[in-house]
Amino acid sequence: MVPCVARLSIPDLLAPYELGADAVVVISCAEDDCMYPTAESRLAHRIARVKTLLDEIGLGAERLDHWQTHGSAEISWTAFWEISRRKLQQVLAREKAG
Amino acid sequence: MIVGEQKPFAQVKSFIEEYGKLLVVGCGSCATVCLAGGEREVMTLASALRIAFLREEREKEILEHCVTRQCEPEFLEPLVARARSEGIEAVLSLGCGVGVKLLAEKLQDLPVFPGLDTKFFGATTEAGVWVEMCAGCGDCILHLTGGICPIARCSKSMLNGPCGGSKDGKCEIGPDTECGWALIIERMRRLGTLDRLDEVLPPRDWSSGHFGGPRRVVREELVTHRSDDE
Numbered sequence: 446m447v448p449c450v451a452r453l454s455i456p457d458l459l460a461p462y463e464l465g466a467d468a469v470v471v472i473s474c475a476e477d478d479c480m481y482p483t484a485e486s487r488l489a490h491r492i493a494r495v496k497t498l499l500d501e502i503g504l505g506a507e508r509l510d511h512w513q514t515h516g517s518a519e520i521s522w523t524a525f526w527e528i529s530r531r532k533l534q535q536v537l538a539r540e541k542a543g
Numbered sequence: 544m545i546v547g548e549q550k551p552f553a554q555v556k557s558f559i560e561e562y563g564k565l566l567v568v569g570c571g572s573c574a575t576v577c578l579a580g581g582e583r584e585v586m587t588l589a590s591a592l593r594i595a596f597l598r599e600e601r602e603k604e605i606l607e608h609c610v611t612r613q614c615e616p617e618f619l620e621p622l623v624a625r626a627r628s629e630g631i632e633a634v635l636s637l638g639c640g641v642g643v644k645l646l647a648e649k650l651q652d653l654p655v656f657p658g659l660d661t662k663f664f665g666a667t668t669e670a671g672v673w674v675e676m677c678a679g680c681g682d683c684i685l686h687l688t689g690g691i692c693p694i695a696r697c698s699k700s701m702l703n704g705p706c707g708g709s710k711d712g713k714c715e716i717g718p719d720t721e722c723g724w725a726l727i728i729e730r731m732r733r734l735g736t737l738d739r740l741d742e743v744l745p746p747r748d749w750s751s752g753h754f755g756g757p758r759r760v761v762r763e764e765l766v767t768h769r770s771d772d773e
Contacts, residue, residue, distance in 0.1 A: 456586040498587070498591050502591055
């Protein structure tokens, strides 16, 4: 259980892929909404590092998405998830086609 | 600290392709401080390697370990015991070159691979930036140069700079590199000791550095003569 995405470490972000996940979606709070001043940029650095690693591994950076809540969480989270899901479907289809 | 940087992932992976059971070993000292080979980096690299091999449907067991200091034999004993008891086939060290060398010596018949490129003796100047401060030349002259080393900070290791390639405090090799001698002169001016640079010094003996061959320091009062004990 991660109480806040600012607590996500690089190994945390990689762990789902080891367990067989095709992709990971991180949804954080709205921009400039975090009470800890450097938390957002630190998360952004970790996400960038994991994307680089995913490219190096051969999985591809597009298998990790990061969204920031915009407006209502109930609405925006569903929308983000749908965009990421469709993107992943395209990635998997492209891979299957070789 | 000794500053290192992780080797490219593909190169590290190529080292271990043929081994089934691997131990990734971090170092809790310099490699941790420069964020290249501490516990967190071991977890990250081991995880990335597992994912890469999983993706290729190749069965590998990649285990993790971190010692306080890879450059001290005492700290390596539990690691050596673990490697023996768990049937480790190869070790990937995220320590500096010293750690890799000592691990290889202690593990004898096990291959040990470097996961880092060891860069230099340096300091953190800002988050994520490390700068070379000492060249380990074996003959420290910082008392003559305001505490700033011309051997390490001058691109030519000159003892009578700045040279003609110094411009606006920067070195000719690139705009990101400060001129070591400009730093020295500015510092000595502030200390009021600039006149000390007028002193004529004898030619430097470079044999105290690496050019003199592999070096060692022996303090007789601390040496345990094994032959006497046996």
